[in-house]
Amino acid sequence: MTKEPLLDHETSSPQPSFPSHLTKYLYSGHFLARWGARMWDFSVALYMINIWPDSLLLAAIYGVVENASTALFGPIIGKWVDRLSYVKVLRLWLVTQNFSFIVAGGTVLGLLAYPDLKSTSVEAFVLLVLVTNVSGAVGVLSTLAGAILIEREWVVVMSEGQDPTLLTRMNSVIRRIDLICKLFAPVVSGFIISFGSLKASAMTLAVLSTISVWLEYWFFMSVYQGIPALAERNRQRTRKPFPAELTESLSVPDDYHPANAEKSQKRSLGEKIANLPLVSAWRVYFEQEVVLPGIALALLYFTVLR
Structure with a gap:
């Protein structure tokens, strides 16, 4: 009885069906x-500090606007995707992501020039x-939409029916890739600022966003057109089923009475608030088993380690 070496099984992993x-x-x-998002996240703090050297107020406001927009509109972005x-x-x-970086780069360039x-x-x-803060908020929300699309949708669909690994x-x-961009994008931005200027850095970000948007679109559309599973899943997603709420409203119950119908149409303010995307998303979050580790990690971000 011959035994096949284990090394052959480990090295010969099945290849995906797509190129x-x-x-x-x-x-x-x-x-x-x-890369564009990480360069902007690092550079904007330097821009705001340089615009108002005597205070960190502008940098703090920008950070609050970015994180608050993610917390408030993140669930809406998820449903929209x-x-x-x-x-x-x-x-x-x-x-939206690249246009917001272009607009923010232009406004920052005007503030630096x-x-x-602020006195005149x-x-x-x-x-x-x-405009800079609004552009940053739009940029971070569009980045969130892209992360959901690629990391939670396309990668999962592409791996269906393939090798489990x-x-x-x-x-x-x-x-x-994300960690590499987070590590090296600030280094490149620092080199541009050190050997050039803040104005050159803002202009470089705007030009880079203008050029990269076409390359990004070509890369992603090539993937979408080259993998039939993505188009098939897209058809399943966009297929509009008959709304359950409309079905329930069209069916008249046996004990129908105008008074009962009037009561059912009146919804309390608490129910309306509970059905808001932000509130419902937090309700789902607090029902998860990892809620306590998540809160502990969030508290860690309040420290100076951030």
Whole structure:
């Protein structure tokens, strides 16, 4: 009785049914998207500090606006991604993210070019700061939509019916790309600021966003068109079923009475608040088993380690 070496089983992993270059396209598009977001996240704090050197107020306000927009509108973005088709989500994600970086880069460039604006024209200064914060909030929300689309949807669909290790391998590569961008994008931004200027850095971000959006779209659309499973899942998602609420409203119960119908139509304020996306998302979160470790991790972000 002959025994096959275990090394052959470990090294010979089945290849996916789709071409391998599509996976590289997915990684490349994800890298470009995350690189631009990480460069902007690091640079904006330096911009705000330089615009108002005597205070950290502008940088703090920008951070609050970004995180508050994620907390408030994150559940809405998740539902929006689930309802729209893959192509619509992809286009809106790339356009809004890169356009917001372009607009924010232009407003920051104006604030840096006119450092005395806050004393000569307070209205213009406040307007530029407001546009910068709104653009940052739109950028972080669009980045969240892209993360949901790629990491929670496309990777899962691409790994269905494949080798079980494919999903783990793709998730690890995507996570590694994100960590690499988080580590090296600030270094590149620091080199640009050190050997150039803050204005050159803001202009570089705007130009990079203008160029990269076309490459990102081409990479992701190549993946979508090259993998039939994505198109099939997209058809299943966009298929509109008959709403359950409408079905219930059309069926008249046996004990129907106008008074009962009037009572059923009146909903209390508490029920309306409980059905809001933000509140319902927090209710689902607190029902999970990992709620306590999640709260502990959130408290850690309140410390100086952040």
